[in-house]
Amino acid sequence: MDTPDQGHIVKSFDEELRRQKNLLAEMGGLVESQTTLAREALLRKDTESASRAIELDPRVDALAMEAEQTTIRMLALRQPMAIDLRRIVGTLKIANELERVGDYATNVAKRSLVLQQFPANFSMNGVSRLSRGVQENLKAIIDAVGEDDADRAAEVWRSDESLDDIYNGIFRELVTHMMEDVRNITPATHLLFIAKNLERMGDHATNIAETLYYAVKGERLPAQRPKGDTSAYAVVRAPGE
């Protein structure tokens, strides 16, 4: 005689799990939009896109808070088994990561509004490549989350290193531009922070990949990925120095 109640509990647990996944999918979609809008704001000097990216952020934050509350309720009221526990906690972590990606996209959009006040005296190619790569990695990892695809997660995880290389190149390039012409200093400074934000968005895609891989497979990705941002150590010397 265990069916009615048991059945009810099992079903509603699955429902809650599905609800969590839907929350993640919705967040993922919003954050992808923010990223695309921030990119347009940046490269096309499009004020409208910047505003829309910024306006989406409170919704992303609200969903992250909802995901957190759902997770805690599931953990506290049920006694999930090991595999469910891994997945539930994974959702919480991924929601947090997505929320931070949204924050960085918002910051990129805000800084792009300042950049629009300056004529571009130097190429945006590096930043464009970086933002394209980050956008692709985010899309890939958000899809992977939707499909519990650990192999795809591992791919995203590996490809972040090339983004770090692009970032390090941009850092040196921008400092050089500042040295060439004093009028480049303010816009290049904002671009430095924009590039840093993009690089951090890539890092969070990597974190999501690690979390997803563990949630699905129950084992960690092979080894600690070497941190690829070496710009903390970068030295660019002024001419004649």
Added chain:
Amino acid sequence: MDTPDQGHIVKSFDEELRRQKNLLAEMGGLVESQTTLAREALLRKDTESASRAIELDPRVDALAMEAEQTTIRMLALRQPMAIDLRRIVGTLKIANELERVGDYATNVAKRSLVLQQFPANFSMNGVSRLSRGVQENLKAIIDAVGEDDADRAAEVWRSDESLDDIYNGIFRELVTHMMEDVRNITPATHLLFIAKNLERMGDHATNIAETLYYAVKGERLPAQRPKGDTSAYAVVRAPGE
């Protein structure tokens, strides 16, 4: 006849809670050390301090992971009551915040190593004031966590705005120094990122304050604190521009 088992359960739950608090205290102490070492590395050009700040980071990360695992086990195996739930989840969040503070302190230490290669052609007063303020706020909030002191948390929360003002001043100052002398560009760029890291450390102290206040009081701090970093919108024009 409920005492033996009940007593055992209650006692071990309290033990786990105490263990969680000890973890936080240990993390707090390590992160405070990192912050102090990073400040010395920065202001006294002290390579040894920088290395020690960097070396502490893996221990902070390991403790954060331990705090996470303890929390999840407590949530999953027990069915905590509302107030316990708030405190347990609070510990998890505070551990995450501390871990990130540690990351930023590590980054400050790394960048200070680069700065040591450059003669200081401009004053470090702003950065020194910012780093002192952040250090004080961190110490205050770590103490408040140890004593479940919600009022102190509220104080820290309010005082972050003045740190944001200092940061915004530094941003303008450094950009101006870059414009004055091309040789300032590389060191000032690193200082910009250092200042940004310090400002973020202050933000995390604020986040800890919010979490602690809620864990203790069961209600949120009065209102969303206005984000004080306006540097995303900052425009500094080159002379004659």
